Amino acid sequence: MQVQLSTEQTAKSPGKLVPFRFRGVGGKVLLTSYFGDWTFVSDEEFRGLYRGELSDELSGRLAEHNFIADKLDVARTAERMRHKKRFLNWGPILHVMVVTLRCNETCVYCHASRTDMDRVDTDMSKETAEKSVDLALRSTAPRITMEFQGGEPLVNFPVVKHIIEYAKERNRAYGKEIEFTMVSNFSLMDDDKLDYLVENKVQMCTSIDGPEKLHNKQRVLVGGNAYQLAAKWIEKINERYVKLGLDPVLYHVEALLTTTRGALDMPKEIVDTYSNLGCRSIFLRPVDPFGFAGRTQSTIEYERLRYMNFYRSAVDYIIELNKQGTQVLERYASIFLTKILTGDDPNFLDIRSPSGAGIGQLAYSYDGNVYASDEGRMLAAAGDETFLLGNVETTGYRELVTHDTVRSMLVASNLDAQPDCVNCTYNPYCGAKPEDNYIKLGSIHGRMRESNVCAVHKGIQDYLFEKLAEADEDTLEIFRRWTTIRERTHFVQAAAAS
Numbered sequence: 001m002q003v004q005l006s007t008e009q010t011a012k013s014p015g016k017l018v019p020f021r022f023r024g025v026g027g028k029v030l031l032t033s034y035f036g037d038w039t040f041v042s043d044e045e046f047r048g049l050y051r052g053e054l055s056d057e058l059s060g061r062l063a064e065h066n067f068i069a070d071k072l073d074v075a076r077t078a079e080r081m082r083h084k085k086r087f088l089n090w091g092p093i094l095h096v097m098v099v100t101l102r103c104n105e106t107c108v109y110c111h112a113s114r115t116d117m118d119r120v121d122t123d124m125s126k127e128t129a130e131k132s133v134d135l136a137l138r139s140t141a142p143r144i145t146m147e148f149q150g151g152e153p154l155v156n157f158p159v160v161k162h163i164i165e166y167a168k169e170r171n172r173a174y175g176k177e178i179e180f181t182m183v184s185n186f187s188l189m190d191d192d193k194l195d196y197l198v199e200n201k202v203q204m205c206t207s208i209d210g211p212e213k214l215h216n217k218q219r220v221l222v223g224g225n226a227y228q229l230a231a232k233w234i235e236k237i238n239e240r241y242v243k244l245g246l247d248p249v250l251y252h253v254e255a256l257l258t259t260t261r262g263a264l265d266m267p268k269e270i271v272d273t274y275s276n277l278g279c280r281s282i283f284l285r286p287v288d289p290f291g292f293a294g295r296t297q298s299t300i301e302y303e304r305l306r307y308m309n310f311y312r313s314a315v316d317y318i319i320e321l322n323k324q325g326t327q328v329l330e331r332y333a334s335i336f337l338t339k340i341l342t343g344d345d346p347n348f349l350d351i352r353s354p355s356g357a358g359i360g361q362l363a364y365s366y367d368g369n370v371y372a373s374d375e376g377r378m379l380a381a382a383g384d385e386t387f388l389l390g391n392v393e394t395t396g397y398r399e400l401v402t403h404d405t406v407r408s409m410l411v412a413s414n415l416d417a418q419p420d421c422v423n424c425t426y427n428p429y430c431g432a433k434p435e436d437n438y439i440k441l442g443s444i445h446g447r448m449r450e451s452n453v454c455a456v457h458k459g460i461q462d463y464l465f466e467k468l469a470e471a472d473e474d475t476l477e478i479f480r481r482w483t484t485i486r487e488r489t490h491f492v493q494a495a496a497a498s
């Protein structure tokens with residue numbers, strides 16, 4: 001139950017407290033400060049605080065968590081906030097290269113708005129690829145990631161290779177650290193392509209939507225078995241990493257789940273599928289409204305409450321597996337827990353304030369159009385150019401990142417300026433997506449009480465804080481492990497400025 005008091009009222013209560021927000025979680029009252037510190041108090045203690053009562057014992061406990069204003073180390077707190085928001089100084093780090101819209105699989109929820117294999121007109125040309133790389137290298141970020149997307153990027157492999165080689169060559173003048181990532185269904189992978197990708201340290205990521213039957217139902221590969229092909233290449237790639245002497249806990253194919261209605265009844269089977277494939281990380285993403293998913297919504301969408309029941313069962317099971325010695329984590333939990341337990345921000349672009357649109361990422365479509373985010377270009381493929389910033393032929397870097405659309409999205413995703421978020425207990429750890437608000441609610445400024453994204457973010461944080469309130473030492477240890485950020489330095493292309 002949420003305690004119905006406004007922050008204004010609480011600010012008038014014991015004068016020594018820093019401003020805080022509160023919410024009933026797990027039979028206790030969760031307090032969070034604007035700096036991201038948190039603690040639980042009992043219902044009785046909270047009522048006492050409201051009346052202006054603060055015992056020495058409670059005062060001491062709250063001081064330990066930085067809730068007592070005159071005991072707050074202001075300089076250290078300012079430094080913590082500066083560190084947490086350091087991504088604001090970087091500029092776009094993620095550069096999505098849509099090398100083609102062609103794809104050989106047909107997915108019921110396709111986010112990427114694919115075209116058929118004969119639509120060669122949706123392939124990115126080498127000239128457009130070079131201009132996209134030139135813009136990406138202009139980013140003020142010292143480290144950038146170029147992510148190959150589609151459609152299916154292996155369909156236009158010559159341009160993938162060209163981007164890698166051209167970027168490395170051009171980067172001699174910039175001296176940035178570069179990472180390359182490919183999001184692929186792997187069905188067109190072969191040994192030559194794999195050799196090239198491994199030699200050039202390209203990280204690989206794929207989709208697994210659950211057990212074979214469910215995966216193949218959702219991801220239709222005419223004349224083939226999408227699941228078996230993905231599983232075969234996951235295994236092969238992971239073996240290659242082992243042969244290179246890389247730690248398999250850190251270096252393995254990342255796989256993403258898109259949770260459709262068909263997945264909701266099989267949380268354990270889905271977790272087992274990932275675990276059996278050797279995946280150490282599961283991202284239980286709900287289906288989103290972009291691309292085809294918007295059009296097939298009536299058959300694959302579901303109530304977010306059903307999703308949250310699925311999420312809770314799946315993560316309960318993941319925790320059990322960890323207790324039995326299988327190391328696997330859930331990505332949403334890992335992102336939120338990193339913010340909650342370490343006070344740092346892992347810079348996941350969709351869950352930060354402000355969001356990464358335009359200032360943390362840019363998406364370069366096959367035709368040279370540049371969008372504020374990957375979601376923006378997916379929306380464009382469905383005929384809505386709202387998030388179009390320019391074209392690689394005609395628009396400069398500065399024009400892109402200072403575009404009015406980017407400025408508007410910044411304001412719309414600043415949680416301290418967003419109704420509901422501004423008073424929400426989870427404000428210090430959360431993030432809003434203007435693109436999602438736009439497509440679902442008709443405005444980049446969302447109405448969070450109607451937002452599915454908010455429902456999921458709130459539901460996951462409720463779940464995590466309930467576990468933190470339970471304070472089971474084994475679970476806490478697992479949660480702490482999920483917040484450990486180990487750099488995959490093998491994939492970072494050395495800066496080679498000349």
Ligand code: SF4
Nearest residue numbers: 421424427430454458
């Ligand atoms: S999106 Fe929802 S859960 Fe997140 S801060 Fe805003 S109101 Fe809270």
